[in-house]
Amino acid sequence: MTTTLERARPSRTHWLITMYAGGGEFCDGYILSIIGVALPLITGTFRLDAAGAGLIGSASLIGMFFGGLVFGRVTDRVGRQKVYLFDIAAFIILSVLQLFADAPWQLVVLRLLMGVAIGADFAIAGTIASEFAPQKSRGPLLVVMVTMWSVGAAVAYIVGWAMLSAGPDAWRWMLASSAIPAALILFLRMGTPESPRWLLSRGRVDEARAVVEQMLGPGADLSDIEADTGAVGRYSDMFRKPYLRRTVFVCVFWACQLLPIYAISTYEPTILHSFGLATGDAAYLGAVVIQIFYVLGSLSGALFVNRGRRKLLLWSFAISALPLLGLAALDTPSAIIVVALFVVFGIASFASQCLQAIYPSELFPTGIRATANGFATGISRIGAALGTFGAPILLGYSTRLAMLVGAVIVAVGWLVSYWLAPETSGKTLSESSR
Known part of the structure; x- marks a missing residue:
């Protein structure tokens, strides 16, 4: 019996494509977290107020909003591979330019443009990884890809902490150091084949068959992916039946996941210090420890993602709201309780991070898959930007209030997911995107 792409066992090629796609996630986590370490130093250098610091942080x-919005559509029109390489190349250049910034507005512009490049990568990375992944392995493979965000965040805190003594x-x-992982990712991505579904x-057809035969052997059967290549391909199709409900769901749940996560990740040392947990360098070291638990939380999604996408999302939202409520309610919690609550929040919320890549890829057909991924990326980053911009203002007023606002946002995500989240586990891309 001839093997098909959906029914194949995950091979070395599948894993490599997944890991290379995860490089964009790594960069996202690295960028957002390294600014959290660098921002207090930047604030001192330029004497910024809370609004100025929030603008640089967000x-x-x-930029990711515009990058996802524009380049998702571009990816569906010109192909996955071209955007896949271009955005990382732009990211390397912009990272290095941060080294020479001598005014706050220059940092804002450079990080805005970096965000455009990363937004473009988000639109393509999940798309290309899902289009190569077999049906039964798609969930676990994308868990690994998305976990790279947490790995990037943890590495950023370690690198930033190591550089603090440099003056x-x-x-x-710190900011320029993101060029190093980006250059490695660009090198590894070279030679990645074009998606056979897009072809x-x-x-x-001949090019698509050649790609599949390279992966699975001669005489590969394309029947199971031909069903996923309908003529849907206009931007406006996302806002018509049957896709409008899916578009609303993906954008809202993604934004509600990211807003508290990005705010906490960006200002984690400041938050820990406000709880009296640590001062100076020790606050950054505490953030590293918590980020490691976030990595474990993200990997834990592999245990549950094939048991039900909807169930995983609902339980993740429900459990992650509880520690935020605890941090808001407790007046003077001990260091152990603070760390324990952040660990529970991280494990619970990061366990479903894989769904940010899985749901947009499974709910939309090939003609608008990257467009939908890009649009959801853009909208979700509005929420994340609001969280990152507003966090220092809220934290300056009350850390407990900031935690309460985070819990409310998570609760909104649960309600919207309960109402709109479909179940797509156990289905091929063509079945789940109908």
């Missing part, structure tokens, strides 16, 4: 998220201008090297959608 600039890349605002008040250490922030320049089929453009009538390039």
Whole structure:
């Protein structure tokens, strides 16, 4: 019996494509977290107020809105591979330019443009990984891809903590250091084949067959992916039946997940300090420890993702709201309780992070899959940008209030998911996107 792409066992090629796609997630986690370490130094250098610091911290998220919105559509029109390489190349250049910034507005502009490049990568990375992944392995493979965000965040805190002793201008090297992982990712991505699903959608059957045969062997059967290459391909189709409900669901649940996560990740040392947990360098070290638990939480999604996408999302929202409520309710919690609550929040919320890549890829057909991924990326980053911009203002007023606001946002995510979240586990891409 001839093997098909949906029924194949995950091979070395599947894993490599997944890991290379996860490089964009790594960069996202690295960028957002390294600014959390660098921002206090930047604030001191330029004497910024809370609003100025928040603008620099959220600039890349605002850029991701435009990058996802524009380049998701571009990816569906010109192909996955071209955007896949271009955005990371732009990211390397912009990372290095941060080294020479001598005014706050320059940092805002550079991080805005970096966000555009990362937003473009988000639109394509989940799309290309899901289009190559077999049906039974799609969930676990994308769990690994999304976990790279948490790995990037943890590495950023370690790198930033190690650079703190370099003096008040250490922030320049911290921000520029993101060029190093980006260059490695660009090198590894070279040679990644074009998605056979996209090639089929453009009538390039021979090229699609060649890609699949390279992965699965001669005489590969394309029947199970041909069903996923309909003519749907206009931007406006996302806002018509049957896709409007899916578009609303993906955008809202993604935004509600990211807003508290990005706010906490960006200002974690400040938050820990406000709870009296640590001061100075020790606060950054505490953030590293918590980020490690976030990685474990993200990986735990592999245990549950094939048991039900909807169930995983609902339980994740429900459990992650509880520690935020606890942090808001407790007046003077001990260090152990603070760390324990952040660990519970991280494990619970990160366990369902994989669904940010899985749901947009499974709910939309090839003609608008990257467009939908890009649109959801953009809208979700509005929420993340609001959280990152507003967090220092809220934290300046009351840390407990900031935790309460985070819990309310998580609760909204649960309600919307309960109302709109479909179950797509156990289905091929063509079945789940109908």
